[in-house]
Amino acid sequence: MTYVEWLRVGRCLKWTAIALVACVALVLYARFGFANLITHEPTYLEIHGMSFKQFERTAQTTHSVLADGTKRTVFSNVRQGVSVTVDDRGYWGQRVTVVDRDPTQTFRARNFSFGDLNVRRTILPNGTLIFSIDSSRPEHLAYYFAAAAFVALIVATVLGAPFARENEGHLEIALTKPVRRETLGLATMATDVAGMAAAFVLTIVFFTIGHTIFEAPRYVFDAGDALVLAGGFLAAVGWYALLCAATASMRRAYGVILGLSWPVAALISIFASSNFGASPVARVLHAIATPIAWVLPFSYLHFDAAFDVSAETHAAGAGLSSLQDLPILLALVLIYGAVAIVTWRRVEA
């Protein structure tokens, strides 16, 4: 019944896989092509106005091997009160700790996480600065789900006009099968959603492969991750349903809708989520965009959340603002899906 749609999904997934394989190939090239550039010394550090190389020359270096096999290198400059400890666990990650008893600047405490990376700046009451960069932390799956949701969103946009594609001169085949139109419409959309789910899984698989090329992956999954999983996928499905509804009665030029959908949705999301000052124009734009964003599944996804997370709530690279977005998204999926089918039912060949 939906064989043609399966073929479309198959083609789309083929290209998705090709793109992901290309990404993994790039990662492989980066890992082994530039292997000699990857140093086990934290050359990016700057200590008391010196580069790490300069600091290294002033410091006393001791090597040791810990009981679990970790190679520990300590660079210590007693005169400046600075010691840098590099715990290199090879494929299992690296942890760099800088202890500075006499910082030349005043710092604020800071904690930043992204993926398996945690950067923490702690100031002890005696003024000692402890700065650690840890790349061996377990990683929240939310990052993968966010990336997968992004890919699913692209796939949703590519597949987003299944009815318009049939309207474009194929209804004589599509609508003379022994099946109700509503059933056909639902099955078509279900096929595409299955394709999006496959793209979602595919992305997670390839990201895991890409990650594994660099270091051992370790994952955690909690309620926050589950929210990103459900919300990310639901937002992509909602976006797909919206595109279906918008193009269900079109016979041509649906590509224009699909092509413009992203810039338009992005602009609406941006204007809705941030206020560009107090100028009247900006306020009007914000006022207009905000209610539109409520019904725009696209704007429920936040890919900007990654860089301002606190230590305590784990870093979700993207995802939903809150749990109550889920029922709203579900409602949008159902409404847009129903609109798409009702609209398509009325199309004549």
Added chain:
Amino acid sequence: MSTIQISHLRKAYGGSAAVDDLSLEIPAGSVFGLLGPNGAGKTTTFKCMLGLARSDGGAILYDGKPLVPATFERIAYVPERSVLYDWMTVAEHVEMIRRAFASFVPARALELLAQFNVDPRKRARALSKGMRTAVMVAIAFARNADVLILDEPTSGLDPVNQRHVLSLIINEAARGCSVVFSSHQIGQVERAAEQIAILDHGRCVLQGLVDDLKADRKIVEGILPDSSFSLNGIVSDPRIARVDRVERIVRLLVLRDADDIAAKLSAAGAAGVRTVDLNLEDIFLYAVSPADATADVVAAENLP
């Protein structure tokens, strides 16, 4: 076997009627030819029959029942224009139909494709117009359907393959299948159809058995003594559908009993009275074209 009844069908596009009060009955197991000039409403009629277009009035019944999704299991349709998916191969089209219809015989479709010299591995975009028609025909005739609705099933085909399609139609008809088809090539309708209907401006202007129409409809022509000769006694005859006069020559389109009318015309004083047979093309042209501007009398109201 399936009787198709179309009663008082009406379909308008933007205020202008494409089909206007059309009633047809297509008996089970007959081949029915639908003729008409471009835009007469043939394709619209087919689309209404298949529910592809919503009719604005009237009813279409298959064996007395309205069209439901299950009815499509018994109907095979060849649309007027290519509706193939450009990016799909011919074999994928066959597979698509196999998945949709229980009674479809893929091996038969592939056999027919081979007869039409269509390579199933080719993508539809690589096919010529005629080959696209052939693909739709091959799929339709492998469906084992009870009703075949064929809208220009020979368009783009070479004469050999056109004849092949006609043979397929005849084969299906002999199997007891009801076939409705339209063609611009009246000669094909003349061969394959048992019955015809001629549409013009969305209305049925003539319907009947091809052989009966040919047997009944004749032209009776004669030469009158002078150009002002009165024919009032004859042209009021309801069997005369149309009178064309050019100078002394009079040509009568007779609906039946041509010999009787010829005798009357002779008796009225016309010389050289003779009867001319009409083929389907002549019958068609008389049905859809207005009378000559030079004609003195037009008894068009006598048309059935």
Added chain:
Amino acid sequence: MPAVLTVDPRSGVPIYLQIIEQVKRSVALGVLQAGEQLPTVKQLALDLTVNPNTVARAYRELERDEIIETAPGRGSFVRSNGSATSPKSAAVDVARDALDAALREVKSVGLSRAEVRDLIDAAVDRWFPEER
């Protein structure tokens, strides 16, 4: 037998009448012998590429005219007995139709009965000189 039959669907003469006329002519000329089997309706329809119901109609008329007979399950055959089916009577049928057509044309040119009869006598003399 199929090779003997051809129809011209584009002519103004109904196809079933063309089939009837040709079968009769074939019987008259002895091309179709008594008892000989005719093709099935479907076969003849396919051979001539004409509608099967049209062929069936011709067969029905031929049966009614006692030219052929149909045994259910076995097919249609040229009748071997009966008044209308001798080659002679079939020939008379064919000849009568041809004369009718010719005379219809002749009549339209407005000659008198006597003039037409003279013409026919002259024509018969010309076509059948040995039987004078």
